[in-house]
Amino acid sequence: MSTQFSRRSLLKALGIGVAVGLSPTLARAVTTTVPHVIVVGGGFAGATAAKYLKMWGGLGVQVTLIEANPTYASPILSNLVLNGQKTSAELSFGYASHNQKYGVNIIHATVDSIDKVNQSITLSDTQTLSYDRLILAPGIDFMPVVGHDFDKVPHAWKAGAQTDLLKTQIDAMADGDAFVMTIPAAPYRCPPGPYERACVVADYLKNSKGFTNCTVTVLDANPGITVEATTFGNAFTGYSVTYIPSAVVQSVNSDTKTVTYSVSSGSAQTLTAKTLNVIPNQKAGQIIFDAGLNTVDGNWAPVNPLDYQSTLASNIHIIGDSQGTGQPKAGHIGNSEAKVCADAVLRSLNGDQPDPAPKTNSACYSPISSTTASWLTAVYEYDSGTQQMVPVPGASYPASEGATTNNYRNMFNWSGNLFADTFA
Ligand SMILES: Cc1cc2nc3c(=O)[nH]c(=O)nc-3n(C[C@H](O)[C@H](O)[C@H](O)COP(=O)(O)OP(=O)(O)OC[C@H]3O[C@@H](n4cnc5c(N)ncnc54)[C@H](O)[C@@H]3O)c2cc1C
Structure with a gap:
């Protein structure tokens, strides 16, 4: 993805010659002149999108992450809490890095409603915020x-x-x-x-x-x-x-x-x-239904996989478990979708088209006992004929060796990288 080009062009267009590394205070000082992207939901998809928007967009974009809870409890590895191999505290993440390292504004509140016409959202604390682009990553809800x-x-x-x-x-x-x-x-x-x-x-x-x-x-x-x-x-x-x-x-x-x-x-x-x-049984997060972003008879949000923009509303993008592209509902691929989406949003703010050939990938490690694990991986690419993300032949498969102690060790390397890429 030519995100550097996007970011540079965006900054140039805005007359801003410096990028990441400046303090959040400076970032806030230019908030009235730069586009505002709001991300709703600070899980694997939303937290990654917010971080990468600022990493790649720098001072050319103002990013606000709205998350209902002060800390995020990772479902990934959570089955290991059941057998005492992990504690819930060890699988909890905050948003300090987002704010202090990247300059993302953090608000802990629930988004109650979306005004698609006026491009604003209302929070549980009655605040109303305007957006140029809105990225929704509210995860799942239950039937x-x-x-x-x-x-x-x-x-x-x-x-x-x-x-x-x-x-x-x-x-x-x-x-x-x-x-x-x-x-x-x-x-x-x-x-x-x-x-x-x-x-x-x-x-x-x-x-x-x-x-x-x-x-x-x-x-x-x-x-x-x-x-x-x-x-x-x-x-x-x-x-x-x-x-x-x-x-x-x-x-x-x-x-x-x-x-x-x-x-x-x-x-x-x-x-x-x-x-x-x-x-x-599961469906997209409730805000998707409240905002009319699900299909009439569907439980998930239809989006264009090039930029994850809703097919039902302009300037609203949906990533992670709530999206309905047919890609798996998993944290690793939610992180991957977030990067495609962040890149596309920055390009769009710059008047550019999204990457025409995005790829995403997924990995799930599964503990089978307290010492062994298995895994499953999948790579997806955009098929311009069907306009869908489709599995890359030969790149999607389960571990042929099944459950091993080596896989169990690798599971922590993989998850550590994913946690750091999302929250650190
Ligand atoms: C046991 C288990 C094991 C798993 N193992 C793996 C694995 O090995 N690999 C893998 O890739 N995935 C795994 N997953 C799946 C992974 O955890 C989810 O797919 C991932 O968390 C989805 O990310 P998300 O950002 O879409 O949603 P979430 O992580 O659910 O984040 C959504 C966030 O949005 C917030 N939110 C929702 N609505 C609002 C609102 N209106 N206003 C403000 N905030 C809101 C919520 O508070 C939440 O923090 C596992 C899941 C489970 C349960």
Whole structure:
């Protein structure tokens, strides 16, 4: 991506001869004369976009990141909180670098509404802010399940308090107790993540707790394991996990920890567990629906993958899990989409066209036990014929070696790099 050209040209057009490295105070001093980009959501997608907009745009762009929470709880590696290999605190990130190193303005509030005509947003603290470009990265929301009370039956698919609650419930299990989890229908956040969770929990109960009589049951809404089927299938056999495909959740009794489900067109069945982990079906973050940026019958936001601009509204871009390009919903590729989007937004502010051939990539590492992991990678490129991002032949595959200790070590190198690229 010729981002340097974009940035230089932008600065030149604005008559600003200096770029990054100047203090946020100086950056703020020129805010009335430079375009304002607002980024909503400080997860892997939004935090990366805000950082790279300032890294590449320098004083030629004013960037405000609006994030509901003061710290971000990474879902990536959060299954390792369940088996005690990580703590939630170790997977928490703040936004000090964004502000102090890059000059991003940070506001901790919720965006309540978007005025697409006047290009402004209203925050939960009633502030109204105007934008030249708006980048939305609000992650996912959940489809309702009858009777599902997250405080009693955690999903733990947004990390932090939910992950800690699930860990507490797992740690309260005794030998002979049942763990039941449900896997949402695709597309959902992190394709291998639920299968990885079943393995981590089964390993923890068996090999860390030393329980020989606990059961682990997986109710999968999909007709089969969606990714890395051999690795997860072998692990399920090794851990004696009961795997039930095409299992559609109908309701939950959160007090008795009972899930009612049906398989194909069969009659309803129930399972009761000591620990029940229901991960509901998913859709784009709520602000996408509130702003009318989803398709009428769709759960995700349609965008042009060249610049992630909404096909339903000008100057609004949507990246990360909420976007509906068909690329996986994962943090690594959200970080990648953010860079394509930041580059395209800077080019557009400069009157230039986006890169006509963007590429993105994805990687998911999956712990299978407390010492082994597997991985899956994918590279996508823009296909001008279909105007879609499509997998690059031969560049998208799972680890052929399956779960290894070497992969487990590499998982921390990979995640450390991703965390630093997003938050440091
Ligand atoms: C167990 C597990 C394991 C995973 N492992 C991997 C992996 O190995 N590799 C990988 O690439 N991905 C992995 N993922 C997926 C990854 O965590 C998500 O895909 C990623 O977090 C999505 O990033 P995002 O920025 O789109 O959304 P999020 O990370 O959810 O960030 C969205 C942010 O927006 C904020 N927000 C939402 N609405 C508003 C609003 N209206 N106003 C203000 N703020 C708002 C939220 O507070 C949140 O901080 C895993 C996920 C799980 C659950």
